[in-house]
Amino acid sequence: MEVFRKLLMDRREALVRESASAPGREQWLVQKIDEALLRFDDGTYGTCEACGVAIDERRLMARPVATHCIDCKTEADTLEGRRRAF
Numbered sequence: 001m002e003v004f005r006k007l008l009m010d011r012r013e014a015l016v017r018e019s020a021s022a023p024g025r026e027q028w029l030v031q032k033i034d035e036a037l038l039r040f041d042d043g044t045y046g047t048c049e050a051c052g053v054a055i056d057e058r059r060l061m062a063r064p065v066a067t068h069c070i071d072c073k074t075e076a077d078t079l080e081g082r083r084r085a086f
């Protein structure tokens with residue numbers, strides 16, 4: 001899972017750098033990354049918030065801020081207002 005923490009931190013850094021020229025634009029995504037990093041701290045990263053199963057690593061690679069497994073994805077997309085993080 002450490003590879004995903006690195007991935008998230010790299011993306012966060014890039015976003016913060018990009019948003020320096022357009023403040024606020026990427027703020028919601030930086031916040032999602034912060035939330036994902038917090039899930040590393042409490043040990044829930046990579047676990048579906050809805051059903052508790054481990055999220056497929058290929059899914060995390062494509063979307064490191066994913067909080068739901070593919071089966072629960074439809075519901076998660078609705079909660080996020082259908083915005084795609086990456």
Ligand SMILES: [Zn+2]
Pocket residue numbers: 048049050051052053068069070071072
């Ligand atoms: Zn699930």
